[in-house]
Structure formats: C-alpha cells, structure tokens
Amino acid sequence: MAPTTSVRGLAGRMFMMPSYSPDERDLRTLRLAGLDLPVRSTVVVVAVILLVIFDFQRTLIPDQLLRYDRNPEEQRMQAFSRLFLYLVVPLAIVILGFRDRPARYGLQVGDWRWGLGLALAGCVVMTPIVLVLAGQPDFRTYYSASFESLPGLLSTNVLDLFSTEFLFRGFLMLALARVFGPVALVVALFPFTLTHLLKPEAELLSTAAGGAVYGWLTWRTESILWGAAAHVYIVTLVITAAGPAR
Secondary structure: OOHHHHHHHHHHHHOOOOOOOOOHHHHOEEEEOOEEEEHHHHHHHHHHHHHHHHHHOOOOOOHHHOOOOOOHHHHHHHHHHHHHHHHHHHHHHHHHHOOOOHHHHOOOOOOHHHHHHHHHHHHHHHHHHHHHHHOOHHHHHHHHHHOOOHHHHHHHHHHHHHHHHHHHHHHHHHHHHHHHOOHHHHHHHHHHHHOOOOOOHHHHHHHHHHHHHHHHHHHHHOOOHHHHHHHHHHHHHHHHHHOOOO
C-alpha cells in the first residue's frame, strides 16, 4: 500500500465522526409564551448559566480564602466547588431529572484508541508553545501564585478540569448535539470562554480554539476523558513552568 494511501486512510478514519441521534425524550417540547422549547436542551442551558454564575461568584468558597491571590488553598477549594457545581449537580439532573445514562453525556471510555492517540499528539504539539507562554511576565504573574508540589497540583487540576470538561463538553455540548447538531460545539464555547475572562490575554484569545479542540475530541471519541486528560496536562505544565512566586 502506498504511503499516501495509508495517510489518507488514517485521516479518513480520524474524521469519521459519530452521529448523536436523539431519542423521543431529547425532542420533547414545552410550549411557553407561544414558543415550543425542547425541554432537555432548555434545562441544560439554564442550568449551565446558573452554575457558571455561582462559580464566578465563588459561592462555595469561604471568604477568608478569597483574600489570597490564586494560592494553592484557594485553587483546591475552587476545585472542590467545581466538583459539586460542574459535576455533581449536572449528574443529578441527568440521572434524577432526565432519567438518562451518564454515558450519553460523555462519561465513558469511548473510542479510547483514538482518544489516547489524539490527546498524546495534542500534548506533544502544545508542550513547546506552553513553555514559551509560561515564561511571559503576565503568565508568570498570574500562575506563579498557584505553584505547589506536583502531586497537589495534579489532584487539584484533575478535580477542577474533569468537572469543567463534563459541564461544557459533556452535559452542555452533547445534550444540545442531539437536537441542534454540530453547532452545539460552537455554543459550548461561549460559557467556557467566560470562565477565562480574568486570565492572561494570550490565553483568553486562544480559549475558543482550545475549547473547539476539546469539543472536537469529545465529539470524535464520545467521551470527555481524553479532552480532560489533555486539559490537565496543559494547565499543570503552565503552572509548573511558571514556577513559584518570587
């Protein structure tokens, strides 16, 4: 087999995207003020708006921790807060409210071969870029306050970013995908970008691209795990490379 044929075949398989077919419950509507609203999609969008507001206001973080600027204690408390807001609450809506399976919202291994391979490839590509950015003054100023030992940093980021990926790419994107199709990936970028508003400008400007990649990976593999793993790696790398506060 010619190399070009092999490459084309590999690329063809990489872009074999699964379809997210709706069932009857996904399409059920509620007539409100003359509008027929899809019940599940509406509940998901409203829930995400409220959860992002509660997260932004640091509703579950004690006031005494908010006096410090992104120190490890505050970051760990934020991770536990997001574990509740971004994972437990949406899961409760899926299981108790929708009577649905979490696997339909990306909580499964999915296509692990492509997921693992693409996540690793993405991390390799992003490593030199992240290392360059981490050396910039605004990145060092922002991230150095969060520096701590690698085990502590990893545990915080796993709790935080696994929950984040579930809310935006699993709960929101995959719920909307069954009703509205691929535009759900674009819609999910908006609240995800809002959570980065106070971060360095270069990171904020790249958030839409990064979110699109995580969304594409989730869509391709039917799992949030691989995007979450890549997200954890990148954030852990940038904090470690930024180094401790001077």
